[in-house]
Amino acid sequence: MTDTTLVWFRQDLRLDDNPALYHACQQGSIIPVYILDDTTTFPAQGSAAAWWLQQSLLALSASLDDKLIVLNGNPATLLPELLAALQCQHITWNRCYEGWRIERDSRLKSALKDEGYSVESYNGSLLWEPWQTKKQDGDYYRVFTPFYRHVRSQLAVSQPLPRPASLDIAALVNATVNLGGSPTRLTQCQGKKAIQALPLGSAIGWEAKLHGLWDISERDAGKLLETFLEKTLDAYENGRDVPADNATSLLSPYLQAGLISPRRIWQTTQAHALSAGKENAAEAFLRELIWREFAFCQLYRLPELATEPVNEKFRYFPWQSNATQQKQWQRGETGIPLVDAGMRELWETGYMHNRVRMVAASFLIKNLLQPWQDGRAWFDDCLIDACPANNSMNWQWVAGCGIDAAPYFRIFNPVRQSQRFDPSGDYIRRWVPELSNLPGKYIHEPWLLPDRIAKETGFTPGKDYPSPMVNLKASREQALEAFRLLPNV
Numbered sequence: 001m002t003d004t005t006l007v008w009f010r011q012d013l014r015l016d017d018n019p020a021l022y023h024a025c026q027q028g029s030i031i032p033v034y035i036l037d038d039t040t041t042f043p044a045q046g047s048a049a050a051w052w053l054q055q056s057l058l059a060l061s062a063s064l065d066d067k068l069i070v071l072n073g074n075p076a077t078l079l080p081e082l083l084a085a086l087q088c089q090h091i092t093w094n095r096c097y098e099g100w101r102i103e104r105d106s107r108l109k110s111a112l113k114d115e116g117y118s119v120e121s122y123n124g125s126l127l128w129e130p131w132q133t134k135k136q137d138g139d140y141y142r143v144f145t146p147f148y149r150h151v152r153s154q155l156a157v158s159q160p161l162p163r164p165a166s167l168d169i170a171a172l173v174n175a176t177v178n179l180g181g182s183p184t185r186l187t188q189c190q191g192k193k194a195i196q197a198l199p200l201g202s203a204i205g206w207e208a209k210l211h212g213l214w215d216i217s218e219r220d221a222g223k224l225l226e227t228f229l230e231k232t233l234d235a236y237e238n239g240r241d242v243p244a245d246n247a248t249s250l251l252s253p254y255l256q257a258g259l260i261s262p263r264r265i266w267q268t269t270q271a272h273a274l275s276a277g278k279e280n281a282a283e284a285f286l287r288e289l290i291w292r293e294f295a296f297c298q299l300y301r302l303p304e305l306a307t308e309p310v311n312e313k314f315r316y317f318p319w320q321s322n323a324t325q326q327k328q329w330q331r332g333e334t335g336i337p338l339v340d341a342g343m344r345e346l347w348e349t350g351y352m353h354n355r356v357r358m359v360a361a362s363f364l365i366k367n368l369l370q371p372w373q374d375g376r377a378w379f380d381d382c383l384i385d386a387c388p389a390n391n392s393m394n395w396q397w398v399a400g401c402g403i404d405a406a407p408y409f410r411i412f413n414p415v416r417q418s419q420r421f422d423p424s425g426d427y428i429r430r431w432v433p434e435l436s437n438l439p440g441k442y443i444h445e446p447w448l449l450p451d452r453i454a455k456e457t458g459f460t461p462g463k464d465y466p467s468p469m470v471n472l473k474a475s476r477e478q479a480l481e482a483f484r485l486l487p488n489v
């Protein structure tokens, strides 16, 4: 198989703008492989994202004529064995940016090169490699706005690659190879079965909840982008903070699994904006894509981003870890309507609106004094877009423990946020139906409902919906006091 290249799919489950696939196809035939790494993944694969991954793999396999080889194990041992068994001399992949993956991939790359294989890796997931976005003094940006200004003024985004003109997938019918010491039949042509057999199921039963809510394939990602640009982009800048408005792209889970590339989103948006004269509206959207780049940069420079606070002094923060309180938050039973609406949206759909993510995270960290890492882990488990860079950076951002300039003492008031961003209460009504009959004035603070209206609406605060689990003002003061007492390290 001298002209055949093994293409290792990872977070790039698509044919369009996939540099590893594109360059391999230019050399000759390919062997497409996906390996579910159940040995080293960190943070652990979340259960909702696992469901999304499985659906994405099924779609990828279909676009590869069901010839995707699917394995389960440690790629660092399986890939060398596979290359040797198939007598394949070339391998390509697109880079990942988690510290543990970088370490593993670098070791694998040099070991394979030492064995005489040709190994090429590419950027398939980011607009720019993290090391391309450094400051002039060679250091990484730690604050978003200067990062944004820098990349916007200094760096261009390259054009996405087209999907390969033709796919020549090497036939391995009935190939049996020795993997991990035991003979393994390569399940090419049985992609669907192999994918369904992967240990990706969850006790939570996301399949039952999410089936039918999302269309999951590369094609669907492209359609979603087109529809967003045609119908929603105009409303994005003002509407993106209003959870009831559905004014965002919903592209995050597609980006996370690699069903669409950020370059494709960027260039399609730019072209649309230019032809429709919508440069300002487009810039607000592109800026969010740059937040994603910023998050990956932080993960690249700080591999422990998911667990260690960037600002060291937060290691000494007196968190009051409390499993009962965390359960109430997870179930959307805090008694704070906007927080509960968000947590229930997450549980029912695997997604939560960005503004509400900020408010729900802030409530857990600052009003309940729960460790941000616990909230991050719950989001990782429940989000279909769970992303080690975006999730970890945003939790640290809300916690105020080092990422960007948001200081700890800036504490979201969930009631004010609710009045401002869900003024009609439509989002709350959607996810907290017990409150749906309350007049708009009280939907943000049902505990203030006068007896007369309670009688008229048949709603009893504290019985039909929980009373707030903490006093917002007192818990805010407690958080500020804990912060003031932190040692200066």
Ligand SMILES: Cc1cc2nc3c(=O)[nH]c(=O)nc-3n(C[C@H](O)[C@H](O)[C@H](O)COP(=O)(O)OP(=O)(O)OC[C@H]3O[C@@H](n4cnc5c(N)ncnc54)[C@H](O)[C@@H]3O)c2cc1C
Binding pocket: 240, 248, 249, 250, 251, 252, 253, 255, 256, 285, 288, 289, 290, 291, 292, 293, 295, 352, 353, 354, 355, 357, 358, 361, 379, 383, 385, 386, 387, 388, 390, 391, 392, 394, 395, 398
């Ligand atoms: C506590 C918290 C946890 C989060 N966890 C995740 C996560 O695990 N995965 C994830 O993809 N996003 C996460 N985000 C960021 C953001 O909430 C989502 O990216 C966004 O809600 C996805 O919806 P959308 O695709 O419609 O976004 P749009 O508004 O349409 O934005 C387009 C794209 O820009 C990127 N983006 C938007 N906002 C952010 C942001 N604040 N940080 C980084 N990238 C951003 C996303 O890739 C998004 O798909 C988190 C935010 C918070 C506050």
